[in-house]
Amino acid sequence: MRGAVLYGPRDVRFEERAAPAILMPADAIIRISATCVCGSDLWPYRGLQPNAGPTPMGHEYCGIVEDVGSAVKLVKPGQFVIGSFFASDNTCPHCRAGYQTSCRHREFVGGAQAPLLRVPLADGTLVPTPAVPSDDLIPSLLAVSDVMGTGWFAAEAANVKPGATVVVVGDGAVGLLGVLSARLKGAQRIIAMSRHQTRQRLAREFGATDIVSERGEEGVARIREITDGIGADSVLECVGMQQSMMQAIRCVRPGGSVGYVGVPHGVELDGEQLFFAHVHLHGGPAPVRRYLPVLIEQVWDRTINPGKVFDLTLPLDQVAQGYRAMDERRAIKTLLRP
Numbered sequence: 001m002r003g004a005v006l007y008g009p010r011d012v013r014f015e016e017r018a019a020p021a022i023l024m025p026a027d028a029i030i031r032i033s034a035t036c037v038c039g040s041d042l043w044p045y046r047g048l049q050p051n052a053g054p055t056p057m058g059h060e061y062c063g064i065v066e067d068v069g070s071a072v073k074l075v076k077p078g079q080f081v082i083g084s085f086f087a088s089d090n091t092c093p094h095c096r097a098g099y100q101t102s103c104r105h106r107e108f109v110g111g112a113q114a115p116l117l118r119v120p121l122a123d124g125t126l127v128p129t130p131a132v133p134s135d136d137l138i139p140s141l142l143a144v145s146d147v148m149g150t151g152w153f154a155a156e157a158a159n160v161k162p163g164a165t166v167v168v169v170g171d172g173a174v175g176l177l178g179v180l181s182a183r184l185k186g187a188q189r190i191i192a193m194s195r196h197q198t199r200q201r202l203a204r205e206f207g208a209t210d211i212v213s214e215r216g217e218e219g220v221a222r223i224r225e226i227t228d229g230i231g232a233d234s235v236l237e238c239v240g241m242q243q244s245m246m247q248a249i250r251c252v253r254p255g256g257s258v259g260y261v262g263v264p265h266g267v268e269l270d271g272e273q274l275f276f277a278h279v280h281l282h283g284g285p286a287p288v289r290r291y292l293p294v295l296i297e298q299v300w301d302r303t304i305n306p307g308k309v310f311d312l313t314l315p316l317d318q319v320a321q322g323y324r325a326m327d328e329r330r331a332i333k334t335l336l337r338p
């Protein structure tokens, strides 16, 4: 089969790779219906994260189960399934507490930008849909595999309550779905921080009531101004840089909460600043597995349409163009069809 492999900065190749096989009794092999490029794929793509030689790319996926190992009891060949970027047993103490991305047996699922994918711990990781979906549902089901689940976790970690004032830092796919998640949780005022017109439009469609295009000091001042000097009850940090993290902490009111899901790159927090900020901080790799059943249900009954974040769809063999479009911010998120 042919799949996407990252060789170095801005060098993604679609090339021949060995097809995955069942290696452990708990594995499944799925035939990918759709996959995509993640914002976090752009870090190694831009050379901002070390890359130890050619790396098969992709960790967002949905598709049809092709084969299962001898220990797999729940997942069956022919089912349409969705999983998250970390495989989890869904039975250990951390999984039972709802933190499947800290599973004691977690394993990163990589190489999804290909026609076939091996998923370890299949019974704990994969959630089947009620039936094989119609084609128009595929983008939203794929979004549930990472970005929607991550936006949802950001809103949960930021303790978004009905009637709340919420700020979302970051206008990538996760930030935009953080806006949608805040609306679903009943936030009254949702302020999206974005300076890109197409993203502002989608943020409004997902439920943003205000747009702030300033950043850093000016952004914080603007949030203070429109919240009568109080700050937001909840802030979703969906970028992972020093400026965005400090922006989030400084936009929240005393006693408020920051939910941070942007993978940190060079973020350092000052103890004294943190001490006097009086904020709750919670975040990390989103335990998407916890939310898969409920989010799949909402997509299935067409309550939500998170697949709208895909504004570019390409055949998988044009994967390199998909990375380029996101790198140059011409696309919010690229969907790839094998």
Ligand SMILES: [Zn+2]
Pocket: 088, 089, 090, 091, 092, 093, 094, 095, 096, 100, 102, 103, 104, 105, 106
């Ligand atoms: Zn576990």
